[in-house]
Structures are given as C-alpha cells and as structure tokens.
Amino acid sequence: MKRNNPDRLAFDRASVRTYSKDGVLHVSVSPISKAMICPYYGREIPDSEALGLEPNRIYYLLRDPDELKKAAPTFNNLPLLNKHIPISAHDLPKENIVGTTGSEAAFVAPYLNNSLAVWDAAAIGGIESEEENELSSAYHYRADMTPGEYEGEHYDGVMRDLAGNHVSLVPDGRAGPDVVVGDKLPEEMKEMKKKITAKNIARRTALSVYLRPLLAQDAALDKKDLTELVVTHASGKALAAAVAKQFKGKLAQDAELKEDEIEKTTDTAADEADDDEKKPAEDDDEILQTVLSALEGKVNGDVLAKIKAAITGQAQDADPDADPDDGKKKPAEDENDDDKVAKPAMDAAIKTARTQARKEAVKDFNAIRQAEIEVKPLVGDVVAMDSAEDIYRYALEQQEVEIEGVHPSAFRSMVKMQLSAHQAAKPGKGLAMDSKTVIGFATRFPKANKLVRS
Incomplete structure (x- = not known):
C-alpha cells in the first residue's frame, strides 16, 4: 500500500x-x-x-x-x-x-x-x-x-x-x-526509498564526462562511487558540494572543480530524463559531439578544452563507464538491470542539452539586465560584468555591506534591503529615533535581574 x-x-x-x-x-x-x-x-x-x-x-x-x-x-x-x-x-x-x-x-x-x-x-x-x-x-x-x-x-x-x-x-x-x-525522515530511512532511476543514470554519466579530464592519472573514477553520489544527493547543489569534497586532492595539476558547473551539468542531464523513454540510441560519436555542444557556453573554456581532449584524443575514455586502463567495459559485476535504461536516459539528457545552452544564455542575459537596473539607484550604471551575481556583489561592496560567508543566492535580497534603506533615508521618509526614548533594557527595567520564578 x-x-x-x-x-x-x-x-x-x-x-x-x-x-x-x-x-x-x-x-x-x-x-x-x-x-x-x-x-x-x-x-x-x-x-x-x-x-x-x-x-x-x-x-x-x-x-x-x-x-x-x-x-x-x-x-x-x-x-x-x-x-x-x-x-x-x-x-x-x-x-x-x-x-x-x-x-x-x-x-x-x-x-x-x-x-x-x-x-x-x-x-x-x-x-x-x-x-x-x-x-x-x-x-x-x-x-x-x-x-x-x-x-x-x-x-x-x-x-x-x-x-x-x-x-x-x-x-x-x-x-x-x-x-x-x-x-x-531520518537519513537511513531516506536511503531505503531511493532507487537508481534513468535521471540518476543520466546525472552519473554527465558527472563522469565532466570529471574524467580533470582527474590525476592515478585517480580512479569508479562507477559505483558516482552512483552512490547521485543517489544520495538529489539536488544538483548538494551533489556538487559532495563531489567537490570527495575528489579534492585527486585532481590533475592546475585542474579545478567548480560546484556551479557541476550543478548545471548534472541538472541539465536530469531535467527531461524519463524512465519510460525508449527512443533509439544515437551512436557514440554523435552522443559525444552533442554533449560537447551542450556543454559549450555552460562551463569555462579550460574545462571544455580538457573535456574535448579527453573525448577526441583518448578513445578508451569515450565510454564514461569503460575501464581507463584498457578501454573495455568494466566486469559484469558492474552491469545490472539499471544499466538497461542508460541509453534512453542519456538520449533524454541530450535532448534537453540541445536547447538548454540557448535557454541558459537568454536567462543569464535577462538576469544581468535586471541586476543592472536594480542596482542603478545605488551605484549608477554598471558595465562589463559577466553575471548578475557579480553585479549584486559589486553593489554590496560599494555600499560597504559585509558579505563574507554569505551565499551568493542572498545577494539580490541584500541589495533590496539596501534599496529600502536608501529610500527610507530620503528627507521626510526616514525612520526617526528619539535618543531619549531609545534606552537599554536594564534602564527601563532595573529590577528585572532580581525576578525569581515562583
């Protein structure tokens, strides 16, 4: 039931x-x-x-x-x-x-x-x-x-x-x-409810494609580890944080994991994956080229170049689930019924990825324009900034607002608070406080510390 x-x-x-x-x-x-x-x-x-x-x-x-x-x-x-x-x-x-x-x-x-x-x-x-x-x-x-x-x-x-x-x-x-x-639910009980789904397989594949070119040569990329990561971290944000933690110290020299890129890549793969989708699979070359096209503009140039090099220069790595030593599939123990939906899941992820880059570009452009308009009363016209987050950060820094340790998702709200304070500070609309009425608790209630509970 x-x-x-x-x-x-x-x-x-x-x-x-x-x-x-x-x-x-x-x-x-x-x-x-x-x-x-x-x-x-x-x-x-x-x-x-x-x-x-x-x-x-x-x-x-x-x-x-x-x-x-x-x-x-x-x-x-x-x-x-x-x-x-x-x-x-x-x-x-x-x-x-x-x-x-x-x-x-x-x-x-x-x-x-x-x-x-x-x-x-x-x-x-x-x-x-x-x-x-x-x-x-x-x-x-x-x-x-x-x-x-x-x-x-x-x-x-x-x-x-x-x-x-x-x-x-x-x-x-x-x-x-x-x-x-x-x-x-307790964490143990949540684990009982989780299953390998087509979406999670798509997320795992995208994560594998993203990670492989960034890892040191002696660093293992085990499918079971990736499966555990995607199953136990449902949101892209949580998955990205867990991946960054787990693979810290396993990266190639000068390689860098960026949580926002991991989040975007895996979320894109999951968005339209469907357990019931049974469309014919594309061949591997077409899949890989589609993945590259989808990632273009979504991850920085250095990362994309490494992904291209890994895919086009090392045939054994073309299959994210292949053994990095000999290019063959991993032993049969890694193969299970869940893998039967890997191709449909990847197809669904690619379908989404084909349009996602354009949508993301439009979304980012609109967010930047909106941010420029919102901060204008505080800092005037802002130009040559790459993201809405950078614009809000710049406005807060110019207003000398402490933002260390604050998640960037809060920047817009903090800017709104500054705008409210800015508006309230205009003549005739301020929030006045009479110094004689603003007195401490101890002054107003001198015997409060002597109260005893009966």
Missing part, C-alpha cells in the same frame, strides 16, 4: 509573500505541518523503552488531525530556525534564529497553517532561490501505541498532546532528541 508522502512542506506561492520597507519577508499563510501517517524508528519515539519498542524497527505514527487542531495555539510565535535545534528559554540558539511564526495558527484539514516572518537576508535568499524553501515543524508529543487505520492506511500509534517547539527551514539539519521530532 502506498504511504502518504512524508516529505517536507513547501512555502506557499509567491502571491502570499510581501516585503517590508526594511526587506523583511512576510508570508501571510503557509502550511507548517500536516495530518498524516509517518514512519519513525523506535529509538526516535519518546519513552520508547517504557513502551517496549524495538530501537531499529520502523513504526508508523499518525499525526492526528484532532490533535493538530488542539495543538494549533502552541505553534504561535515560535522561532524560525535555519536548522533543527531543540530550543528552550535556557538554551536559545540565537545565531540560528532567522524569523518567527505568526499568531494565527489554525488547522485547515489536512494542514496546520500559520503566517511567517523571515528576518535574515541569507534565509530570504535561500527561499527566493528555492534552495531552502521548505518547512519542517518540531514538537513535543506523547506516543499512544494504540494501532488503527486512517484514511484506509494502518498505523501503529498516535501522536498525542502535541506542543510546538520550533519551525525550521530545511534541508539543513534534522530533528534533535527523541522528545522533539522534526517532520523529516
């Missing part, structure tokens, strides 16, 4: 988003949890030993709609974090707080909804770029291990007495101690 999808909840559409004059993102309504059946290891369930649960057995728990409705007020005014960390008044991870939930939590089947405010520019950038635009609630609960059925599906127990702890932007981090659980 197919289970409800326990994946995280995405932010609502842009129509519910607004920005304050200071650049704060307000989301008028967004789902933060959902009534559904989810799998948990016994060790994740509170009081598991007392309940006699097996640590490594999977139990299906119902997040009951009535319990969510009853608990809705406890999800008001909770901190919004950039990763799952259980919080308390005595242990508040201030550096991880990027916003707050609102005070309108309400259960509208099957979702628990609330408004949100996101204060942090980097977090806003992650939402806008859709790299970190999903939500996961964390909450306390009591496990009632009375089995039953919900919407025709069996469950082993019910989550009772829910009480919100925090809401997190994911995919960063996971749930903390047993009594505070995030609405995400």
Whole structure:
C-alpha cells in the first residue's frame, strides 16, 4: 500500500509573500505541518523503552488531525530556525534564529497553517532561490501505541498532546532528541526509498564526462562511487558540494572543480530524463559531439578544452563507464538491470542539452539586465560584468555591506534591503529615533535581574 508522502512542506506561492520597507519577508499563510501517517524508528519515539519498542524497527505514527487542531495555539510565535535545534528559554540558539511564526495558527484539514516572518537576508535568499524553501515543524508529543487505520492506511500509534517547539527551514539539519521530532525522515530511512532511476543514470554519466579530464592519472573514477553520489544527493547543489569534497586532492595539476558547473551539468542531464523513454540510441560519436555542444557556453573554456581532449584524443575514455586502463567495459559485476535504461536516459539528457545552452544564455542575459537596473539607484550604471551575481556583489561592496560567508543566492535580497534603506533615508521618509526614548533594557527595567520564578 502506498504511504502518504512524508516529505517536507513547501512555502506557499509567491502571491502570499510581501516585503517590508526594511526587506523583511512576510508570508501571510503557509502550511507548517500536516495530518498524516509517518514512519519513525523506535529509538526516535519518546519513552520508547517504557513502551517496549524495538530501537531499529520502523513504526508508523499518525499525526492526528484532532490533535493538530488542539495543538494549533502552541505553534504561535515560535522561532524560525535555519536548522533543527531543540530550543528552550535556557538554551536559545540565537545565531540560528532567522524569523518567527505568526499568531494565527489554525488547522485547515489536512494542514496546520500559520503566517511567517523571515528576518535574515541569507534565509530570504535561500527561499527566493528555492534552495531552502521548505518547512519542517518540531514538537513535543506523547506516543499512544494504540494501532488503527486512517484514511484506509494502518498505523501503529498516535501522536498525542502535541506542543510546538520550533519551525525550521530545511534541508539543513534534522530533528534533535527523541522528545522533539522534526517532520523529516531520518537519513537511513531516506536511503531505503531511493532507487537508481534513468535521471540518476543520466546525472552519473554527465558527472563522469565532466570529471574524467580533470582527474590525476592515478585517480580512479569508479562507477559505483558516482552512483552512490547521485543517489544520495538529489539536488544538483548538494551533489556538487559532495563531489567537490570527495575528489579534492585527486585532481590533475592546475585542474579545478567548480560546484556551479557541476550543478548545471548534472541538472541539465536530469531535467527531461524519463524512465519510460525508449527512443533509439544515437551512436557514440554523435552522443559525444552533442554533449560537447551542450556543454559549450555552460562551463569555462579550460574545462571544455580538457573535456574535448579527453573525448577526441583518448578513445578508451569515450565510454564514461569503460575501464581507463584498457578501454573495455568494466566486469559484469558492474552491469545490472539499471544499466538497461542508460541509453534512453542519456538520449533524454541530450535532448534537453540541445536547447538548454540557448535557454541558459537568454536567462543569464535577462538576469544581468535586471541586476543592472536594480542596482542603478545605488551605484549608477554598471558595465562589463559577466553575471548578475557579480553585479549584486559589486553593489554590496560599494555600499560597504559585509558579505563574507554569505551565499551568493542572498545577494539580490541584500541589495533590496539596501534599496529600502536608501529610500527610507530620503528627507521626510526616514525612520526617526528619539535618543531619549531609545534606552537599554536594564534602564527601563532595573529590577528585572532580581525576578525569581515562583
């Protein structure tokens, strides 16, 4: 029986988003949890030993709609974090707080909804770029291990007495101690759900083509390693970071891995790959030439030259899955049913690649023009810059904004904040503060440090 999808909840559409004059993102309504059946290891369930649960057995728990409705007020005014960390008044991870939930939590089947405010520019950038635009609630609960059925599906127990702890932007981090659980699957459980698909084979092939000319002669490029990378890293960004980490120290002299190039190359290969596509395969020469054409303009010239040299100058490397020593296919142990869809998958990837370069060029051109227009009030006309990211970075540097350690996806949001501040600073529209009214907490409440809890 197919289970409800326990994946995280995405932010609502842009129509519910607004920005304050200071650049704060307000989301008028967004789902933060959902009534559904989810799998948990016994060790994740509170009081598991007392309940006699097996640590490594999977139990299906119902997040009951009535319990969510009853608990809705406890999800008001909770901190919004950039990763799952259980919080308390005595242990508040201030550096991880990027916003707050609102005070309108309400259960509208099957979702628990609330408004949100996101204060942090980097977090806003992650939402806008859709790299970190999903939500996961964390909450306390009591496990009632009375089995039953919900919407025709069996469950082993019910989550009772829910009480919100925090809401997190994911995919960063996971749930903390047993009594505070995030609405995400444990990593081990995610692995059980992953399969080799045509898309992953296409991503693996593209990754192999990209990596081979960059590696040192004595560095191995094992198909099994590449398979594990693409299977365990679903997003192009995560895959690129993992590849950069794994192959650091294995590169040829002066070779350089660039995460943005890996991301673009593998995402292009995956975009239109389809498990059911059974089109006739092109011959190897045509495939390789098409790949080269697709990569042109998407990776820098040095990398493209090395890829061309590897393909046209070393016939044994033409097949990404061939053994680099003798040009023959790897032993039969590496061949399995999944490889039967390799050709259709590659065909689908190539089909996409044929038009992707042109689309990317138009997209990049439009992004550059937009960036030039947006930064003009801050720095005037900007010319001779290769990307929108460079333009936003230049504008922020000219405004003396600290951007060290900030992901480039946040630059545009930071520029918007500077524009808001720039507009607010104009005569008659500024935000005034009377120096006599801006006093410290200790001055306003001199006896606060003497308060004792009864």
